[in-house]
Amino acid sequence: MDIFSSLVSIVGKDRASNSQEELYLYSRDSGAQPPRNVDYIIMPKTVEEVQKVVLLANKEKIPITPLGGGFTLSALVVPNKGGIVLDMRRMDKIIEVNEANRYAVVEAGVSQGKLRSYLEKNYPHLQHSTPEAPPTVTIVGNALIQGHGHISPRYGVNSEMITGMEVVLPTGEICKIGSCSVSPYWFTRGPLPDLPGLFIGWLGTTGIVTKLSMRLYPKPEFRDVLAFSTDEIDLIPNVVCDVTHLDLLEDFFLITQEKPDWMNHIFFVLIVSGHFKEELELKQDIYKKLFSEFKGGGRVKFVENLHPALRKRFLDVPPLASLAADFKKGGGFEYTGAILPIDKVPEAWRKGLEISHKYGMICSYVHQVLMGNNMMFGFNYSFNRADEEDVEKTRKALSESNRATLDLGGMVWKGEVGAQRLTMERMDPNTVELIKKVKRMLDPNGIMNPGNWEPAE
Numbered sequence: 433m434d435i436f437s438s439l440v441s442i443v444g445k446d447r448a449s450n451s452q453e454e455l456y457l458y459s460r461d462s463g464a465q466p467p468r469n470v471d472y473i474i475m476p477k478t479v480e481e482v483q484k485v486v487l488l489a490n491k492e493k494i495p496i497t498p499l500g501g502g503f504t505l506s507a508l509v510v511p512n513k514g515g516i517v518l519d520m521r522r523m524d525k526i527i528e529v530n531e532a533n534r535y536a537v538v539e540a541g542v543s544q545g546k547l548r549s550y551l552e553k554n555y556p557h558l559q560h561s562t563p564e565a566p567p568t569v570t571i572v573g574n575a576l577i578q579g580h581g582h583i584s585p586r587y588g589v590n591s592e593m594i595t596g597m598e599v600v601l602p603t604g605e606i607c608k609i610g611s612c613s614v615s616p617y618w619f620t621r622g623p624l625p626d627l628p629g630l631f632i633g634w635l636g637t638t639g640i641v642t643k644l645s646m647r648l649y650p651k652p653e654f655r656d657v658l659a660f661s662t663d664e665i666d667l668i669p670n671v672v673c674d675v676t677h678l679d680l681l682e683d684f685f686l687i688t689q690e691k692p693d694w695m696n697h698i699f700f701v702l703i704v705s706g707h708f709k710e711e712l713e714l715k716q717d718i719y720k721k722l723f724s725e726f727k728g729g730g731r732v733k734f735v736e737n738l739h740p741a742l743r744k745r746f747l748d749v750p751p752l753a754s755l756a757a758d759f760k761k762g763g764g765f766e767y768t769g770a771i772l773p774i775d776k777v778p779e780a781w782r783k784g785l786e787i788s789h790k791y792g793m794i795c796s797y798v799h800q801v802l803m804g805n806n807m808m809f810g811f812n813y814s815f816n817r818a819d820e821e822d823v824e825k826t827r828k829a830l831s832e833s834n835r836a837t838l839d840l841g842g843m844v845w846k847g848e849v850g851a852q853r854l855t856m857e858r859m860d861p862n863t864v865e866l867i868k869k870v871k872r873m874l875d876p877n878g879i880m881n882p883g884n885w886e887p888a889e
């Protein structure tokens with residue numbers, strides 16, 4: 433039997449494809465990276481189907497690329513060496529919401545939108561940390577790339593909220609991780625060897641996560657947005673330190689854009705919330721007082737009468753702050769997600785302006801402060817997808833901002849293959865060896881999303 437027929441015998445003909453039209457769609461993503469070849473698309477529905485596909489791929493040495501929502505923009509789900517794209521979106525059951533222990537167990541294809549609306553309907557007092565990405569992206573894909581959501585400044589990045597997993601290892605074993613390996617509860621990943629780390633941040637190179645449990649959090653009834661603005665880039669670290677020192681926020685953004693003129697300032701956007709009206713009002717008053725007394729007086733201004741449309745946009749979950757960014761004709765949007773120490777932000781800000789202007793782009797930034805002491809700094813670029821020259825300029829701008837991020841002592845988050853290689857060039861050589869050893873041990877035939885986390889040859 434040929435490979436495609438073997439794959440069809442595992443998942444059935446409705447969930448397998450090698451048609452040129454469908455391969456075309458999976459051979460690219462919406463970012464600026466060039467398209468690459470795909471041979472087969474497979475949509476498993478059960479963990480046993482995933483296991484059978486993995487065993488076949490191992491026997492035939494065919495690469496497998498797991499795909500969730502496919503929205504990292506950095507071509508992480510576009511195979512580098514062809515083979516199977518394992519589209520997990522048919523595994524879309526919410527298996528359990530454990531209200532008392534505040535966690536949800538979901539299959540790999542459950543989208544952010546699906547969990548969000550399920551909780552709103554059935555558990556309106558609970559919420560999960562929701563990224564600003566399109567609602568079709570998956571809980572699992574986001575957590576595995578160390579993504580962040582609307583309550584991350586308060587509770588940490590989303591990968592830290594993982595409490596358990598079911599994984600199909602690259603050699604086909606189905607393995608439980610965390611308390612669910614010992615008990616019926618998926619409530620904690622410790623106290624045990626911290627095995628989730630073998631699958632978080634590895635970009636699908638060490639196994640296929642088929643189920644995952646995530647912490648849920650109380651949802652406050654009252655929320656509001658406060659905005660402050662300044663024109664002094666060098667004030668950013670002090671403002672961020674003072675604001676986060678109080679430890680009272682739900683979410684915290686910095687936003688700017690060169691055009692239109694009214695946006696050409698630095699806006700600090702604070703989302704405050706409370707279970708009681710009085711709690712919310714107290715927090716609002718505290719932040720207004722903080723800024724009115726801010727060192728150097730009057731350099732950071734409260735934005736009175738924030739436009740209702742903007743207020744709504746920031747209070748929505750997800751907040752859609754990046755929709756404030758400038759989009760060119762052609763709709764392309766890309767960013768280097770730089771995880772930066774706060775004190776490096778002014779330097780990164782100036783560097784971002786320089787890079788945008790060099791490539792004839794308008795500069796726009798959206799940054800989210802994560803847990804107070806670091807920041808997801810977006811070097812954002814919009815481009816016209818239909819204009820190859822524009823796309824090429826964007827690739828160059830990304831590559832320069834990846835390099836600038838590392839030069840500033842930061843980390844490139846969910847970087848494309850080029851960014852991963854750049855990171856590995858600067859990595860302690862023993863760490864690079866350890867990464868290679870872990871991959872070899874788990875995936876002896878090198879079938880899992882090859883090309884990722886591989887040093888340049």
Ligand SMILES: Cc1cc2nc3c(=O)[nH]c(=O)nc-3n(C[C@H](O)[C@H](O)[C@H](O)COP(=O)(O)OP(=O)(O)OC[C@H]3O[C@@H](n4cnc5c(N)ncnc54)[C@H](O)[C@@H]3O)c2cc1C
Pocket residue numbers: 497498499500501502503504505508509520540562563564565566568569570571572573574575576577578579580581634635636637639640641642754881
């Ligand atoms: C406008 C916009 C705003 C965004 N805002 C945010 C934001 O606020 N916060 C944020 O965190 N991100 C954001 N993103 C980035 C990204 O879209 C999200 O992080 C998204 O949740 C990634 O999930 P996904 O399902 O698309 O992952 P995918 O792109 O499908 O996968 C990501 C990686 O995980 C691997 N993978 C996927 N599923 C599995 C699995 N089951 N087992 C093993 N490996 C797997 C893939 O191979 C790939 O390497 C944004 C993107 C856009 C376009």
